[in-house]
Amino acid sequence: MEQGNTVDIWDAESDGNSLHNVSPQFYDETNIFQQLPSYNSVRSRSKSLIPQDKHQSLTRNSAAVSSSEYTHNESDMFVDGKRPLRELPINMAEKKRVREKRYCDSGHLTSWEVWKQSRWKSLRRLQDDVTHAFSWLELWKRPLNEIEGRYGTGIQSYFTFLRFLVFLNLSAFLLVSGFVLLPSIYVTNMKLVQIDTERLQNISVSAPKCVKYEVYPKGLVSFYDRILNLFSGSGFMEVSYMFYGYYKFGVYEGLSYSLPLAYLLTMIFYFLFCLCWILKRTMNGFNQESMLESNENSRQSVQIFTLWDFCIKETSMGELKHLCIMNELKTDLAEQMYKKRRLERTARERAFLYLIRFLLNLFIILLLTGAFYIIYKATKLSQHFQRKERSIKSLAFVTEFFMEYLPPIILTTNNILLPYLFWIIIRYEEYAPSTEINLILIRCTFLRLTNLTMLVFSLWQQVTCSGGINKEDCKSCGYNIHYQCWETRIGQEMYKLFLFDFLADISFPFCVELPKKLLIEHTTFQLPKILQKQQFHIPENVLNIVNGQTVVWIGMFYSPLLPILNTIKYIIIFYVKKHSLYNYCRPAKRLFRASSSKTFFQLTLLFGLALALIPLVINVFKVHPSRACGPFRYYESAWGIIPEIVGGLPQQTQNVLNYVKSEVFLSILIMVLCMVLTTFVALVRANRRTITQLKRHLVLAGKDKKYLVKKLSTHSQHQRNNSSNSIEDNDET
Secondary structure, eight states: OEETTEEOHHHHHSTTOOOTTOOOOOOOOSHHHHTSHHHHHHHHHHHHHSOHHHHHHHHHHOOOOOHHHHHHHHHGGGTSOOSOGGGSSSOHHHHHHHHHHHHHHGGGSOHHHHHHHHHHHHHHHHHHHHHHHHHTTSTTHHHHHHHHHHHOHHHHHHHHHHHHHHHHHHHHHHHHIIIIIHHHHHHHHHTOOBOOHHHHHHHHHHOGGGGOOOOSOSSOOOHHHHHHHHHHTOGGGTTSTTSGGGOOOOOBTTOOOOHHHHHHHHHHHHHHHHHHHHHHHHHHHHHHHHHTOOOGGGHHHHHHHHOOOTTOOOHHHHHHHHHHHHHHHHHHHHHHHHHHHHHHOOHHHHHHHHHHHHHHHHHHHHHHHHHHHHHHHHHHHHHHHHTSOOOOOTTHHHHHHHHHTHHHHHHHHHHHHHHHHHHHHHTTTTOOHHHHHHHHHHHHHHHHHHHHHHHHHHHHHHHHTOSSSOGGGGTTTSSOTTOTTHHHHHHHHHHHHHHHHHHHHHHHIIIIIHHHHHHHHTOOSOOOGGGSOOEEOHHHHHHHHHHHHHHHHHHHTTOTTHHHHHHHHHHHHHHHHHHHHHHTOEEOSSOOOHHHHHHHHHHHHHHHHHHHHHHHHHHHHTSOOOSSSSTTTTSSSGGGHHHHHHHTSOHHHHHHHHHHHSHHHHHHHHHHHHHHHHHHHHHHHHHHHHHHHHHHHHHHHHHHHHHHHHHHHHHHHHHHHHHHHHHHHHHHO
């Protein structure tokens, strides 16, 4: 591309792929310029892309372009733009020139254009002021800045993730309270007359045993029974807005609001909202990680010059960060040593190592199978015990409490013991250091979430009489007759699991970390490693709160007020973990970068959301709702209200909805999505080629700098030699 007397280097090397927003790089065509590696590389490629006669004419007509002219050409690109001056990638002198140029150009504008420009600036300034004002209302802003200053961005990202979950649960509570809780309170307080009693009479005639629902025991209730009811969700808790069974909706006189439809759509909308929000944060994390990718050839230099966290102001944390950088370098060297050892292994050694890994993974599968079986048996035993009549003996309180919380106790024990075994087993598998960490995280994540899935599966078997359970109990009602309101029973199990997880998180710092600290401070001899000061491991803490959030997602349909309890829980955990970090714990030696931490957090949370949606979708579409309680007692499934509502709409609306469900519309939608996906894939490939060319340009620029430094040193040495020779000649004369 010829422009005046300049040569566009990039057009010559673009190979037909233009770099849209990259400004052309101009150089002075001098002797030193023609000797640069980048010039020779571009020249060799341009000979194959441009005809020889045109290439020679471009070279002959090229003249010198000063650096000031290049700067003016670059800054002229921003004169007509609307970006604020502080966002322009140019120096202060050029910003002043751009501002003067814009001021002069404004004289040629019409009054309408001047008014629009001033209005746009005023709105932009107002937006900045409002954003700055609302930043003071940001939750936990000062504590998060303090944590970031003391311990860096890695640990601060955990507390930021905790704040995100607080808002996620708070939004769920606002949706449920606005569309479900407040309308149900209105119906209860106004004592509206239910006009669809024929359905209830039909159910009572066809299946009289299914509509019996005895909640409260008759007579006086002892104090320890009330305590047990509070911790188990039974008794007075069961007949409250906390659980699904209390929302007995129907058609009421003078009320056109469909409460069952609002209940179902609120849940669907909230889970879609969670999915979109988590996906958005995950994509942002991937974008940050892609920006931090480095070349393997310059990995050590990148680590040395970029790993330091400038948010740190504590001396102890600075020393820890030094140790972390040293550990990163050691880990990188260990990776290289591992690759070297892997190449030096013989075929016999590789076969033996693969055999060891196979046996160890088989042992891990056996451990997980045993853990799943224990959870299954504990759930079955606990459910069988709860169906019996409770004893009134004072000694039975401890027994009942233990049996009520047997599944959460087994679940928590598995989550504590098995990760320690994973750390022991991984030593004998001989993986690379980074692979070891990732594999441990994958195994721990799989363990926690699948344990929870096994608990839900065990409850589902009890409800649906599957898996060898007596199927005679499910013939009359479509579900186990011993579970008069099975949705409330599942909600109670999730409530107990949530409560036990909360008590474990609160008690661990004061029952484990505090005694360790006191033991270290008051002993003079060397303690074993297990008794040393507790480390604040980010992955383990994240897995704990993700596990708790998955419990809330599973139980939200059966216990609508569980999100507000989880909001309170995470607020308390924030301050407890902050107190524990400041006083009882020390940061782990292996720190996480904020970008990688956020991506790991969001992916784990996304996996938990997917596991929570699977049983919910099955229960909504397949399992018969309880006939004795709940908003969907009149339907064959919870989804059955949707066809009924659609059937009451006008015929034109029904035709539109039927067309949306038809194969023709789905085919068109799939074709459009394929076209959009193809467009995005093409854009990704084009951006990837652009990034590759930019990386190549950076490599050539580095070679140019090395060459210029070498030339400069040679020239300086030559000048010093000439000056010394001239001094010697003067002395001789």
